[in-house]
Amino acid sequence: MRYIILFCWICIFPFAGYSTEVVAEKVLQKADSLFQLADYQQAGIWYDKAAYLSVDNMQKTHALMRKGDCYLMRSNYAAAEQCLSRITYYGLNDSMQYAARYKTALSAYLNSSFENAESQILQLKAFVSDTLLSVNAYPLYALILNESNRWTEAKEVLLQYISASGNSAEQKQQMKQEVESLYAGSSIPRLKDVEKAKKLSSIIPGTGQIYAGYWGEGILSVTLQALGLGITGLGIWKQYYASGVLIGFSFFQRFYMGGITRTEFLAQKKNYTLKRNFNNSRKEFVLKLLPD
């Protein structure tokens, strides 16, 4: 009898763990079925329940990643990033670590948290020892670098990705040429120096706006400031000193100071437009490279 009881107690231990895992597995199945029905909020709750019940970190990570998917499907990128930040990477194998870090980087990118997105990619490169796996993250890395205006680095990353891809030599050559032309020195945006634009406007009114690419606004600014000075001169000439100096000069001074502020805004607007046009057109190409 003593031995039978001992045998039974020995048997309890594997079952104790097994029971929790089985429950977590069933909860995951329920979550999957809700996800299939596009009920992403309920699916997310059940995935979180699976993560809560899981003892195994692999299963927990899988559940949290699926919850992240639910948020991504609802276009709630901030919540996806926050949810995926709960993943602990201890004891994960290469493929799971890659998948988790990639998804976190993607959510951060979509949430415009480019620093976090880059940090996740750098950690992915450092901790995923299988380089054949980690290189798959390079197209996303290129998109992140594009948003940080580091276009030369983005080009290098894309070239590395193409070299490591399983395409034929001819296809690789063609893709590399495309990258070279897309990131050619002449096509990379030459961003305006905002401080330089402001200085120009403060030395010769209107030139800052012209430097930023807004000719019309530059000419209008210089005309209005000339008009202010004209009123001042006319006032003095006609012996209306107070009217001339105070109104005319105030008019000039307002447009002079306003012109500098406006120049700063226009230079920033121009930079934003240049960056968006370049990045959006390159994004189409990079998205084609993304692994399925």
Add this chain to the structure above:
Amino acid sequence: MHIKLIAAVRFIVWFALCTPAMAQQTDSTKTVSDELQFIDYLINNREFDDALVLLRQPELLTKANAEQTDSIHYLMGWTFYNMKQLDSSIVYFKKISSTSPAYIKGSYYKTFELLYSGRYAEAEVAISNLPVQDSLQQELRLFQQSTGYLLQKKYSLFDSAAAQFTYTNFACATEQKNLFTYRNELKKVKQRSPVLAGVFSAVLPGSGKLYAGYKGQAIATLMPCVVFGAVAVENYIKDGPKDAKFIAAASVFSIFYVGNIWGSVMSVKTIRTQRNNEIYNSILLDLHIPLRRIFN
């Protein structure tokens, strides 16, 4: 030997029947207490929307016993508190019964939320009903009460309540001392006269703003009055009172002049409110810190 064998067989049969039941615990996870533990986990992971979805399940309340109902109310209040929806949080904290273990935390947080929301009359009632089980809670209660008086600028009541501070507990001793600093700062906020500010600005445009405490704005107000005043005077001297240039300049000057007086009158109240709000924000921040130290 025969009896022992039967007992052993019985045990093995029982064990064999129970083991699958242990493995299939899916249904048992649906019990209210398990669900509440899971909701607590969601809140700790800042998944507030999901927590609310679960807490709002009608079957959760119908299945819950009295103690669990209190837990549901506490978790609702706590979720709304974390979501900074204080009015909703107060509603649920109020529903927790006095027998619940969550009652004390809920009551102190509810008082904090009432004070934070400026619902001082309700806060005073809540403070008078606060549970006090030990010296720490006594200190915390006194601290919340004093803060309430200070926020309402009831200085004599504040003084009598704050005189009872013992400063024996690190959780709120610093914040208790800080209250006296805020009291002095609130008293120092100068009670300027709006009428006097208006009179000053009528005599010298911009001086009312200077009196109120806005130094930069004083010059900005003075400049257009000087410019248009000078232009109006020049045109009056050169072309007389019927000239269009004079009428235009005098009209613009009048607008700036009247605006300068009105602005000075208003600025007295604005700067006082602004300064008071700065001090109130510091008081409310300090009101929060002991709660986090004691209950988290």
